[in-house]
Amino acid sequence: MIDTVVRQVCGEIIQPIRDGWKWEAGGKRLRNTATDLFIGVDGDRAFKVQAELPKLLFGRAYILIKNQQELTAATDLLLKIASQVVSRLEPGPYWRVDLCSHLPVDCGELTASLRTCPHASFRQWNRRTLYYERNFQILGRRLSFTTYDPLLKQSRHKKTSNISRIEWRLNPEKIKELLFYTAADINKRGVHTLDFQACWQAFRKLMLGFHNPLRECPAKGGGLFAFLASEVEISGNYEVIERYLHAKKPKDPNRIRRAVRCLVNFDRRIDIAALVPSTGPLQDIPDLPSVMAGRGNGKGDKNPAIASRAAQEPPSAGQAKGRRLQGKEGRTEA
Numbered sequence: 001m002i003d004t005v006v007r008q009v010c011g012e013i014i015q016p017i018r019d020g021w022k023w024e025a026g027g028k029r030l031r032n033t034a035t036d037l038f039i040g041v042d043g044d045r046a047f048k049v050q051a052e053l054p055k056l057l058f059g060r061a062y063i064l065i066k067n068q069q070e071l072t073a074a075t076d077l078l079l080k081i082a083s084q085v086v087s088r089l090e091p092g093p094y095w096r097v098d099l100c101s102h103l104p105v106d107c108g109e110l111t112a113s114l115r116t117c118p119h120a121s122f123r124q125w126n127r128r129t130l131y132y133e134r135n136f137q138i139l140g141r142r143l144s145f146t147t148y149d150p151l152l153k154q155s156r157h158k159k160t161s162n163i164s165r166i167e168w169r170l171n172p173e174k175i176k177e178l179l180f181y182t183a184a185d186i187n188k189r190g191v192h193t194l195d196f197q198a199c200w201q202a203f204r205k206l207m208l209g210f211h212n213p214l215r216e217c218p219a220k221g222g223g224l225f226a227f228l229a230s231e232v233e234i235s236g237n238y239e240v241i242e243r244y245l246h247a248k249k250p251k252d253p254n255r256i257r258r259a260v261r262c263l264v265n266f267d268r269r270i271d272i273a274a275l276v277p278s279t280g281p282l283q284d285i286p287d288l289p290s291v292m293a294g295r296g297n298g299k300g301d302k303n304p305a306i307a308s309r310a311a312q313e314p315p316s317a318g319q320a321k322g323r324r325l326q327g328k329e330g331r332t333e334a
Helices: 053-058 068-082 107-114 150-154 172-179 196-207 222-235 239-248 253-267 304-311 317-333
Strands: 002-013 021-024 029-032 037-042 045-052 086-103 129-132 135-138 143-148 164-170
Touching: 002 037, 002 053, 002 068, 037 068, 045 053, 045 068, 045 086, 053 068, 068 086, 068 196, 086 172, 086 196, 107 135, 107 143, 107 164, 143 150, 164 172, 164 196, 172 196, 222 239, 222 253, 239 253
Parallel strands: none
Antiparallel strands: 002 045, 002 086, 021 029, 029 037, 037 045, 086 164, 129 135, 135 143, 143 164
16 A cells, blocks of 8 residues: 655764665665665765665565555664664654555556546646556656556566556645644644555545546537447447548547547446445455466565465466476375
8 A cells, every 4th residue: 555655854874884784876875775775864864764665564566555554564664774874763754655556457448548537636637647558657746646567567568467556656745635644743744654544545535536527428529429439349449430530530539539538448447436445455456466476475485474465365377287286296206
């Protein structure tokens, strides 16, 4: 649920730097080589700390934090590691919080749907977007949105999956607006404590912010949009739109493309409200697609937290095949 965080800190850097830490950026930051935790340094004092919470807690990225206990353990570990090189560490408010989740929907369909849906938090949002077939970004000063196929990124564009990773980057103003103040933060500037349920409700509110202005077709062109959308669903491709545009040559062909994609993809295929229920994240979504190597309690998992969670998940097809082969070899030797 929570990925990268940046938190304000105050304290003096302990000299000399102990093993496991490395100076970077011309002496302006320290990096922990084991966890990739960064400490911003100004002179001889630390002013911020940045890290990926799943990597601190589980030893690897793309594993979701799924409850308050894991979130509390990760934030405590963040300060514990930073205190190795910072004396009298005083934590401050969060400057950046990345909310993330995995949704069981094909990333190609999701990106094609969301790119035609304006969002209430972005003004003139289509001027600051980056769109590819399985990657979609909306960049903003206070808020940024990204969705992509995690397997496509991990395999360096060689494999795809039916999992979409959603990331929302919140800067200080949005953190105060969406994550609220807890009892401990009432008299302080900024949010000092992260609550898992508050983070999930903020994630859900942002996802439901995508709305389709053509959910009810307007009188002008509405029947045309509905007709083309039904033809697309029957044929299974968008060639019918291009044939119509080639024959009629309208003044604004992109408007027709956007309208039909809205009707086909958003209204009739993907129900965002069902993917982000108010009770909490969906429980049957894997941390990584099952085809990824090293998931579960394989060779790469030395962290007991990963192995305990993986023991509750069914084995992948490759793992099951390997177990059957091992069983056959054992019977042959006997």
